[in-house]
Amino acid sequence: MTELPWIEDAGKVAPKDARAMSKLFFDRLQVLEEGTHEYQYARNTLIEMNVSLVRYAASRFRNRGDDTEDIIQVGTIGLIKAIDRFDLSREVEFATFAVPYIVGEIKRFFRDTTWAVHVPRRLQELRVDLAKAKEELSVRLDRDPTVKELAAHLELDEEEVVEGLVASNGYVAGSLDTPTTEGESSSDHRSLADVLGETDPALETVDNLQTLAPLLRQLDPREREIVNMRFGLEMTQSQIGAELGVSQMHVSRLLARIVKQLRAGMCVEV
Structure with a gap:
């Protein structure tokens, strides 16, 4: 062999x-x-x-x-x-x-x-034609061609060329890691993810307070006073009991009932 x-x-x-x-x-x-x-x-x-x-x-x-x-x-x-x-x-x-x-x-x-978003077939085909035209014209002109030059080369209206160029953006989804700025060192670079806004965590608190306010108004004055002492003034159950002249156990049962009522109202609102 x-x-x-x-x-x-x-x-x-x-x-x-x-x-x-x-x-x-x-x-x-x-x-x-x-x-x-x-x-x-x-x-x-x-x-x-x-x-x-x-x-x-x-x-x-x-x-x-x-x-x-x-x-x-x-x-x-x-x-x-x-x-x-x-x-x-x-x-x-x-x-x-x-x-x-x-x-x-x-x-x-x-x-x-390919095509990160749905694009009509004619625009998919136009994207290929535009890519070829840009390559040919770039060599001939020694620069990137304008929309008008692309339109003349492909014998299309400028509006169609613009539509095709915009549709090309749907070919591939951009990465959140794509740099948005250029600097002298790697520490100067920021990605798209670095500059995107994010939900303010305080918004949920504001939303909860807006939902809770009318539910508190539905409580009787004594119940509102108990809620204020426990959660507003941060008093212990024993301190609340001494203030109201009732036992700590009774305060505990009252708070449990009030909180259950408020929680049920919050769930209904959501």
Whole structure:
């Protein structure tokens, strides 16, 4: 059995050479035991040698606005699936077999992860056209094109271009960790989350007091006096009992009944 050649950096093998060498590696892969060191070497080398197929397929999606490396990583999953399912007996070039797997995986990625909000189909398609037009005009003009220039290039009304540009904001949701300012050091950077407002915890107290006020007015004068002494003046039950001339136990029962009544009223209001 012929030994597989050792390739130091399979990713640098030229595509033409990769096609020829892939046949050798696939031939050996079919007879090697899965899980062995030699099997893993053959499989990993096939992946590295054929990453150029992924880059070729990814170039078709360069106007989508996503990070190219992310697309390549997703496409590599398709490449691995193709390698695991390829059969030399089919007498078809591996590249012909693999590219549909790679493209399919990339399309699935866009289908499942893009457009953070619902946008009409025509605006989704317009976003792609705008991305291509901006790229072409930026090269030609050596600057970002204006809305008027984009409209003229695409033969559209300026209003349509503006609508398309606004809709593009729904392509990916912004991260709360996105920096909002630039400074000289990392300590100068603030994320969007740092400047967002938050609910004032005192609002709940104000809301509760507004709800409680009419319920307190429904109590008789003696009950209101007991509530004031206990929760306003922070007197103990014994002190309240001495003030009213009743036992501490009686004060405890009165407070329990009053609090239960107020709590029930608060729940009804909510």
